[in-house]
Amino acid sequence: MATTKKIALSEEELVNALKRQDTIAIKALYDMYSGALLGVISRIIQQTEVAEDLLQETFIKIWNSAGSYDSSKGRLFTWMMNVARNLSIDKLRSKDFKNSIKNQDIENNVDFIDEQKKVSFNADTLGLKEMVTLLKPEFKDVLDMVYFKGYTHVEAAEELNLPLGTVKTRVRMAILELRKKFN
């Protein structure tokens, strides 16, 4: 545990280590993906402490459910990201989380309301917003909702008052833009 050296494994090595329950997998997962997963979680749950607790739960769930991951169905990160997103959305909708939001002191409420009204900029999400802003606004809105805010595409269609087909197309166009940038 004391080592500060980062571990990086190929996806195949990582999956094999995870399946045989070798702890090196968890260290490697942490080094390679903790930031990306916390990024996903934090856009659904803003409270740092809660988000970090969820990251911890995410790792435990990944470890415990490793047997159910099937690499023929998709990449490891996609699976892990969905584990993180589902845990975060469950948390967001849970009664105790809603109560804890109500019980926030006034300072936190101000932050929370600011967050909702988009009048302040979180340093962590600044880069993300810039990137998404490069997309056309109609793509940005849709991707924003389904990718960051835990909306289903059906809910997004209702919220934006758009046909479901249009939402699907816009998600696809947004991701195609991202592919141009990254691939």
Place this chain on the structure above:
Amino acid sequence: MEEVKSYIESGILELYVLGQLTAQECIEVEAMVAKYPEVKAELSAIEIALEAYAQENAIVPSAYLEEQILNKFSENTAPLITNAEPKIIPLYEGNNEGTVRKLRYALIACSILLAISLGALFSAHKELNVANDQIANLSSDQQKFTTTVSKLEFEKAGMENRIAMTESEEWTTVKLAGVPTSPNAKMFVYWNKANKNILINYAAMELPKTDEAHEYQLWALVDGKPVSLGVFGQTDKEAVKQMETIQKAQAFAVTIEPMGGSVNPTMEKMVVMGGVSI
């Protein structure tokens, strides 16, 4: 192939990657992915784009979180991770052996010292016993000498007094001789001519021994009547003892009487007697 193209363009793969599909829809997508390599390639491209996108927007967790997670983790899954036993590296590598060797020498040295000390202690104990015996002997000898010396001093004081009495004109020495029941007894009584004091001297008497319930009583015979001059024991603190004074007497006698003396002498217990005239 037209079917594949329109399937790709429907946007269902993106929704699949975003976790937006029902379980039934997922199974259909997975079947398509398995069937058509183009679909699989498209799916991978979408996944890689979103993964890179997530990496680009990573948020570094708090520094303590890694240890917290990894620790919690090894607690939860301890039985499963025995093959990942951490290697234990001594904090001061190499020094331990030297320290152990030094401690071993120290232990041997301590044991030897302990054995020597015990031997010395035992021998000292024996010598101490011998010394104690000697002290007891010396102390008993010293007591004997003290007794002898005080006895000698007592006798010397008596003898000096007796010489002084004999040489003095002031004192009359009355000799009391043994009676038929105690022929070997004898005693001197000293009578002052001026003030009529009576003294007896333990250095100047040989009387039969008495028991603890009896002592001697000195009598003066005055005109045929016995007058008590006091009692005395076998010995006393002073060699010379003053008795009652008497103005005139024709004779002196000593009887053995019960402790404290008697009013009238017990004549059959008379031991010495002597006449006198001044």
